[in-house]
Amino acid sequence: MWRLRTVGHKARGPGIRSEEFKLKRREREKVLRQARRDRHLVSKRLLLHDYDEEEGDEEHTRASVKPASSEQVVEIMCKLQTGGEDKATALRSLRNVLRSPEVHVAFIRLENSVPVLVGLLSGSDAQCRVEAAKCLHQLSHSPCPNVGLACLPATPYLLTYLSGQRGKFTELCLYTLGNLCAESEPVRERLQAQGIVMALVSCIQNHGGSLAVLEAVAFTLSQLLQAREGASKVAPLVLTLGLIPHLVAGLTPDPEFGIGAAIECAWCLHYLASCEVDKSELISQGVVSRCSSLLITLEETVAQGDLQEGLELLIWPLVRCLGNLLASSACENTEECVRDTRVLSALCGFSHRVLQMHPALTKETLWVVNNLTADSPAWCSALLSFGLLPGLLQLLPLSLGINCMVLRIVGNVAHKGSVFSLMLTQGGLLPPLCATLKMADPEVVTLSLEVLYLLVTSSQQAGEEFVKQNGQSVLEMIQYSSDEALRQRAAAIVDLLPQAAADER
Amino acid sequence: MLHCDPAEPEGDVSGSPVDSVRVRGTSSPFTFTPRRIQILGDHELFEDGDIHRHLYLQDLFATVTEDSPTPKVSEFRCHIAGCSLMFSSLDGYEQHYSTLHQHVCSTCRRCFPSRHLLDIHILEWHDSFFQVMAEKQSMYQCLVEGCPSKFSSSNERKDHLIRTHSYPPDFRFDRPRKNKRPKRRKGVVHTDLMDTSEEGAADSGTVLDSWATTHHTHHCEQRQSHPADTGTPTQYSRRVPSSVCFGQGSVRGFRGRREKK
Numbered sequence: 001m002w003r004l005r006t007v008g009h010k011a012r013g014p015g016i017r018s019e020e021f022k023l024k025r026r027e028r029e030k031v032l033r034q035a036r037r038d039r040h041l042v043s044k045r046l047l048l049h050d051y052d053e054e055e056g057d058e059e060h061t062r063a064s065v066k067p068a069s070s071e072q073v074v075e076i077m078c079k080l081q082t083g084g085e086d087k088a089t090a091l092r093s094l095r096n097v098l099r100s101p102e103v104h105v106a107f108i109r110l111e112n113s114v115p116v117l118v119g120l121l122s123g124s125d126a127q128c129r130v131e132a133a134k135c136l137h138q139l140s141h142s143p144c145p146n147v148g149l150a151c152l153p154a155t156p157y158l159l160t161y162l163s164g165q166r167g168k169f170t171e172l173c174l175y176t177l178g179n180l181c182a183e184s185e186p187v188r189e190r191l192q193a194q195g196i197v198m199a200l201v202s203c204i205q206n207h208g209g210s211l212a213v214l215e216a217v218a219f220t221l222s223q224l225l226q227a228r229e230g231a232s233k234v235a236p237l238v239l240t241l242g243l244i245p246h247l248v249a250g251l252t253p254d255p256e257f258g259i260g261a262a263i264e265c266a267w268c269l270h271y272l273a274s275c276e277v278d279k280s281e282l283i284s285q286g287v288v289s290r291c292s293s294l295l296i297t298l299e300e301t302v303a304q305g306d307l308q309e310g311l312e313l314l315i316w317p318l319v320r321c322l323g324n325l326l327a328s329s330a331c332e333n334t335e336e337c338v339r340d341t342r343v344l345s346a347l348c349g350f351s352h353r354v355l356q357m358h359p360a361l362t363k364e365t366l367w368v369v370n371n372l373t374a375d376s377p378a379w380c381s382a383l384l385s386f387g388l389l390p391g392l393l394q395l396l397p398l399s400l401g402i403n404c405m406v407l408r409i410v411g412n413v414a415h416k417g418s419v420f421s422l423m424l425t426q427g428g429l430l431p432p433l434c435a436t437l438k439m440a441d442p443e444v445v446t447l448s449l450e451v452l453y454l455l456v457t458s459s460q461q462a463g464e465e466f467v468k469q470n471g472q473s474v475l476e477m478i479q480y481s482s483d484e485a486l487r488q489r490a491a492a493i494v495d496l497l498p499q500a501a502a503d504e505r
Numbered sequence: 506m507l508h509c510d511p512a513e514p515e516g517d518v519s520g521s522p523v524d525s526v527r528v529r530g531t532s533s534p535f536t537f538t539p540r541r542i543q544i545l546g547d548h549e550l551f552e553d554g555d556i557h558r559h560l561y562l563q564d565l566f567a568t569v570t571e572d573s574p575t576p577k578v579s580e581f582r583c584h585i586a587g588c589s590l591m592f593s594s595l596d597g598y599e600q601h602y603s604t605l606h607q608h609v610c611s612t613c614r615r616c617f618p619s620r621h622l623l624d625i626h627i628l629e630w631h632d633s634f635f636q637v638m639a640e641k642q643s644m645y646q647c648l649v650e651g652c653p654s655k656f657s658s659s660n661e662r663k664d665h666l667i668r669t670h671s672y673p674p675d676f677r678f679d680r681p682r683k684n685k686r687p688k689r690r691k692g693v694v695h696t697d698l699m700d701t702s703e704e705g706a707a708d709s710g711t712v713l714d715s716w717a718t719t720h721h722t723h724h725c726e727q728r729q730s731h732p733a734d735t736g737t738p739t740q741y742s743r744r745v746p747s748s749v750c751f752g753q754g755s756v757r758g759f760r761g762r763r764e765k766k
Contacts, residue, residue: 025565032556039547041555043562219562226546267558274546298579313561315555320544327543334541360553367542367550374539399579401550412539435595440582450537477606481584 039228042182045219046141047175070106072097077113080120091120091131098138107139108150118154133172134159140179148183152190155180159194162203171216172206178220181227186234188227196224197237204246211261218264225268231275238272244285251290251318259314266291266317273324280330283337291322292343299346302353312358315350319361323368334376341382344372348388351395358416361402365404366395373412380413380420389427396432403436407447414454421458428466429455437474442483449489456496463498472497621650622678629659648678 035041075098079090097103105268107113122134136154139147158173177196180187200217207213221243224234236242269287271302273279282288295318298311322343331337351365372379383389395406409428429451436448452471455462466472475497478490544550547739581598583590585606592598608623609616611633617623625646628635638644643655645662649670656662 021565025560028563028565029556029560032559033552036547036552036555041559043559045562046564231546271546274544274551276545310561313558316557320551320554324543327541358553358557360550364550364554367544371541374541390670397578399577403579408539411537415537415539435581436579438581438584438595438598440580444579445584447537450535452536454537473607477602478584481591482587485534486584491535502560 003379021394036429042223042238044141044179044182047172047176067111070103073103073107073110074111077107077110077116080116081112087120087125088127088131088259091128091135093134095131095138098135101142101144103138104142104147105144106146114150114153118157118177121154122157130172133169133176135163137172137176138288140176141460145183148180148187151180152187155191156194159191159196162199163206165206167207167210167213168204170213174203174213174216174220177227178223181220181223185227188224188229192224192233196220197234197241197243201243201246202319203242204243209255211250211254214246215261215264218247218250218268222264222267222271225271225275230271231277235272235275235277238268239277239281244272244282244287248286248290251294253314261313262294263310263313263317266314266321270317270320270324273321273328278330279325279328283325283328283330288325288331288337289321289339291318292338292340292346293323294318295322295350296340296342296346299349303349312354315354316358316361316364319347319350319364319368323364323371325369334372334374335378338372341379341386344369344379344382345386345388347372348391352391355395355398359398359402362395363400363402363405366392366402366409370405370408371413373409377416377420380416383409383413383422384420384427389424389429393428393432399441402440403439403444404447407436407451411447411451413456414451414458418458420464421455425455425459425462425465429497430462430469430471434466434469434471434474437471437478442486445478445486446489449486449493453489453493453496456493460498463496467497617678619650622648635656648672648676 009399032041066169073094076090076094080087080094098107117132117135121136123129123132136151136158139151142148155177158177161173162170164170177191181191181196204214204217205350216307221234221238224230225238227234247265247268250261251269253259269282269291273282273287295315298318302311318407319356321337325331326334326337347365347369351362351369354361354365369383373383383392389410392409395404410424414424433452436444437452439445439448452466456466472494475490475494479487479494481487481490522715578593581592581595583592583598583601583606588605590601592601607615607616608618608620610623610626610631612627615626617626626647629645635644639657643657645656645659647654647670648663648666652670654662654665654669655667659761663674667674697731
């Protein structure tokens with residue numbers, strides 16, 4: 001049920017060796033990080049058609065190995081234009097040739113090539129229509145931006161076909177559109193003018209039951225939403241056109257289909273929750289409760305030792321969506337927004353389970369715990385009564401900002417009053433806190449001092465315990481720091497410590 | 506109800522540095538308030554997750570263990586201004602601290618391996634009554650902790666140390682006080698933190714190494730006398746500027762604690 005079914009768009013063949021794959025992945029990762037910094041993080045998806053199975057995979061691999069030349073393109077286009085012959089066959093060979101990205105540019109430069117292709121896409125021959133769409137899909141995956149632009153004349157037809165009945169063909173059109181969306185702002189503007197969001201809504205309505213179509217719709221939508229102008233132009237439309245219930249319904253992993261559709265829906269919801277729009281619509285449509293209940297279910301599954309590859313692809317956006325909705329002004333009261341307290345245990349559970357593979361996800365789950373506990377004594381006492389404190393304290397020595405988040409969380413708890421502070425002290429917070437006071441990161445030291453201050457001002461026992469831990473020497477040392485803000489804080493706490501106990505030393 | 510300021514919707518995850526500036530000058534330096542944090546889509550916190558998604562979209566996602574940035578334990582730093590050495594473990598840090606910053610004389614900034622030796626040093630070097638008293642009665646305590654013997658001069662003590670405790674004749678922490686030196690030293694760059702001898706000033710920079718060597722040579726003797734001091738801090742051969750007053754020990758000098766602040 002939780003497996004990430006490798007649907008048709010998994011281009012990774014078994015032939016690729018793992019070392020080679022790792023190298024490629026590492027290079028790609030570097031490029032992606034740079035792209036993200038440049039705010040142009042886009043990805044395209046290549047659908048390896050299930051149709052290909054009919055033709056046999058052998059032919060397919062052979063074709064991709066054979067270097068395609070632009071002469072071949074000219075030849076095929078001649079055949080297509082002169083008419084006669086079997087156009088569908090010609091289109092099939094065109095698609096094979098187009099598997100080499102180098103040919104894409106040659107193709108669009110060829111006079112009349114795109115109009116001919118669009119003519120076949122819009123023609124009455126059903127088979128030609130499908131083959132032309134596949135050719136366009138290949139073109140839409142091109143790394144060259146000009147190719148995408150050249151395909152624009154096809155978009156009205158692709159959008160029209162979304163309301164068709166045939167699932168596979170609809171998917172093909174959707175992924176092609178999704179790839180084109182990724183290209184550039186002018187393309188997205190054009191598509192929006194042609195009503196792409198509305199077309200996506202009616203597409204989901206027409207293909208109510210199909211998770212594959214839902215996945216494709218959500219993929220295309222996520223491409224629109226994550227674009228720079230997505231927040232201002234697309235998100236409001238998505239909220240008003242009634243897509244949210246479909247996305248929420250999509251957050252249901254299917255035993256047959258796997259979690260692919262849920263992943264895409266969850267990312268769409270994350271993009272919506274992380275931009276500056278009115279979140280009340282999202283909350284009233286039940287996004288918070290759906291996200292949290294799915295997280296609880298997922299954690300239970302993972303706790304049973306059933307951690308499937310790729311599950312983090314679903315956990316990640318759910319966590320983010322929850323975190324941002326809890327922080328929004330639309331969420332007046334976190335206790336009312338999230339009614340199931342098990343979500344707290346689930347989040348803390350994830351923070352440990354994903355730590356080795358995805359420490360960044362650990363930090364994000366802790367961020368959500370921070371948002372839950374910030375204004376709510378109820379969540380703070382849940383944290384303590386569920387016995388989640390020891391697990392959090394284990395994370396205190398870790399870097400990558402994890403310790404800061406944990407300190408914020410214990411700070412939230414300590415801030416709720418002396419009973420809470422006392423429980424933190426009794427829960428063993430002071431020994432690890434003495435260690436974080438010695439850390440290099442000034443932010444960690446600052447937060448540690450803040451937490452310590454909350455503890456010693458609200459309970460006598462904390463001060464005594466801290467002195468017992470030989471914590472005073474750490475504070476004295478901080479008073480010799482070059483950072484004035486740290487010195488002030490440390491000096492203030494030293495004055496608060498129980499003097500009798502301090503003098504005994 | 507606390508929300509992130511809508512004016513800075515990025516959600517200041519780092520938080521505190523900004524706060525501390527804002528509140529400085531008010532009565533309390535403490536600024537922590539619980540707050541829910543909103544994080545916009547392009548915040549750096551989201552980077553790894555976004556990359557992971559796009560690797561998945563590009564069919565390059567995989568559980569490649571070797572590449573994942575396994576979480577590291579945070580580094581530790583000596584907070585003493587002018588020192589700021591970094592340590593990857595708490596142990597290394599504590600070793601450094603106890604060696605260099607724990608038993609420091611606030612007057613002349615010499616550093617001692619034990620509290621006992623520091624106390625004797627302060628008494629003999631910086632207590633103005635000591636010399637007067639020493640003329641009337643035996644005031645020089647034995648350097649070995651727990652040995653009650655007292656002597657009328659440091660030379661007598663030296664003999665005692667050599668004969669009774671098998672100390673080396675050149676025991677590093679038993680240098681007799683030379684009257685002129687403390688004055689001359691004031692304001693002069695102290696090159697020898699550990700060494701109270703004159704020749705120590707010559708080998709500046711490698712002072713700690715040389716100390717460590719001596720320390721090694723007389724390891725057994727020192728063990729006897731200072732069971733707490735077992736470290737060999739060879740890796741921390743770093744000097745601290747004289748302008749800096751540091752360490753827990755410094756508050757136990759004759760200048761009062763309040764005054765120091």
